[in-house]
Amino acid sequence: MAKHFAAAPGAGIRTGTTVLAAEVRKGLANQLAHPLGHIVTLAISVMMYLGLQYVMGQGDMRDDLLPATLIAIGAYWFLQYSGQVMVADLIEEKRSGTFAAALMSPAPPWVAMCGRLVTATVFALPIAVLASLVPALAVGIEIPWRWSALVPYLLLAANILAFTFLMAAIAIRNPMTGALHSLLTSLVLMLNGAFMPLALYPEWMAAAARLLPTTLAIEAINLVLFEGGSLASVWSGGTLPLLIAHTAVLAALGAWLFRRNRRLAIAEGRVGQY
């Protein structure tokens, strides 16, 4: 007769890491199931960016605008693809029913979410780099490097992932989150500096843009890379504290909504499927 087993002491951490690794592997396999779609998207992204810059430069590629806008478009693609892994896939899985199957694991429910977050990073980062690298090589855009820029770059990644996590937490109960996410990422594309640097926007629009993910981080990166600012000056200028606060608020809101929406979804019977 089949026997029952309790979870062994210490099995929690091992199971957690096993589930995390499985989630990442599955997520990547899922994304790579249709590679042609990603190749087409990447090609379109390169053409879209270069076309956009050609229009903004009124028939010319403006060397003064290209480096900053390239960083912004890279950030946009990181945001876009993180959302595809975390939000669009989660909604699709809840609609199809696989999300419920994945929840019947001994690991705590947040482990699977962390796995999705890692997958989003592992998958979206190379795509963002490629989406930046190809136009950079195509038209010879040079982006200077300073080690102090690493801090705002890391904060950019944290900011994007915090926003994506927040969207995924909302998606646990609301299937319309996909539309909200698309709307917000479109706004990011228009306002984060991918068209033109934020300094060229009207003040009120720049202020609104700073509420969106990526904008403050791109501003911080630009200050360090293109205006020679030190981290101390970016901090004292208020951009870094605002960026950290923005990221912390997104992360805290995401964590709170994840707990709340999961609890409510379990009570409503919608944790696995809408």
Place this chain on the structure above:
Amino acid sequence: MPAPAIAITDLTKRYGDSGPLAVDGVSLTVEPGSVIGFLGPNGAGKTTTIKILAGLLSATSGTASLGGFDVVRQRASAMAQFGAVLEGSRNVYWTLSSWQNLIYFGRLKGLRRSAAAARAERLLTDLGLWERRHEKVGGFSRGMQQKVAIAAALIADPAIILLDEPTLGLDVAATRTVKDLIRALARDEGKTILLTTHQLDVVEELCDRVAVIREGRFVTDLPTGTLLSQFRKHDHYEIRVEARTEPVVLPDGFTAARGDEDTVITGQVQDGDDLYALIESLRGQGLPLRSLAQIQPNLEAVFLSLVEEPARG
């Protein structure tokens, strides 16, 4: 004494603050190694109960445990006890191959990769899917997809298996495959199986015990044989005689249905004398007797009589 494989005590579930009770004070104990058919009409509370057991839904009150572990307070241990195939749900990833699915679900239950791979190989071989293990599940037939879903539920070799409508939408051949698989799991591997289905012949064939739920409450919970015998009508008979065009004269309470070859007469007799008198009467009318049988109810008839009784107040 081992803990019950499945134990539900005074389980209640109300959706929303003022919604109806989907499950209303249900209690159930399933011993290890038994196969229980969990039946009821649509909306009776079957899937709600299974979702509570699977940790996908919180109960309003009461407790549920798997292998002696409370599904809420000892979630990690409880989740390690079972595999499940949920109703109306894809259960496995169509963009992945059956091999990738099984490895993923094995790892999800905490198996090491080598253990998951060994088990996946055995399951895919047993289910006749080994040769196609690297094909995407989305390209499989419905029956094959369901086989993969069942294999995913079995990947960690759980002691308890929750099957919610596992044969729904399957053709005859695929249903037969799933039935054979369930039978093997129960008889050869001693698994505890909770099975819900509307295919009552499957339940009658495979289940040791049947629990019928209606409007969130159990209306019966008995061994299958006992349930059928309770509904056996010892005084109801079916008599087949040669078909004739002339009307058959019958006692009150009997009906005759004429077929191509036989006329089938059914009805209730008071005692053996009545039965002999009826046979004599038929012989007197020149109707040769073809067969005589006591009417045995099947589970479908029992189920219908249970769920169609007037609701309790």
